[in-house]
Amino acid sequence: MHCGPFGKTVVDKPTAGVGSMIGNVIWVIIAGIWLAIGHIVTAVAMAITIIGIPLAVANLKMIPISLMPLGKEIVDVDRVNYA
Numbered sequence: 001m002h003c004g005p006f007g008k009t010v011v012d013k014p015t016a017g018v019g020s021m022i023g024n025v026i027w028v029i030i031a032g033i034w035l036a037i038g039h040i041v042t043a044v045a046m047a048i049t050i051i052g053i054p055l056a057v058a059n060l061k062m063i064p065i066s067l068m069p070l071g072k073e074i075v076d077v078d079r080v081n082y083a
Helices: 018-047 053-061 063-067
Strands: 008-012 072-076
Touching: 018 053, 018 063, 053 063
Parallel strands: none
Antiparallel strands: 008 072
């Protein structure tokens, strides 16, 4: 689970199956790795300033979602079971 801003979070979709896994493999090869590298580069650039450090941390938290987005769902934080 990944907590995001504005009361939203990303959780695994319970109905995701083999199709999303295969799609994620294709996604990582075609675009995911480049998005992850972009997040890392921009996070390093933002972390240079003190004001940019929180934005850099938020940018680094986006890497797992940009690498494997299929089979995930964005939900309200109050809808998530923490048990």
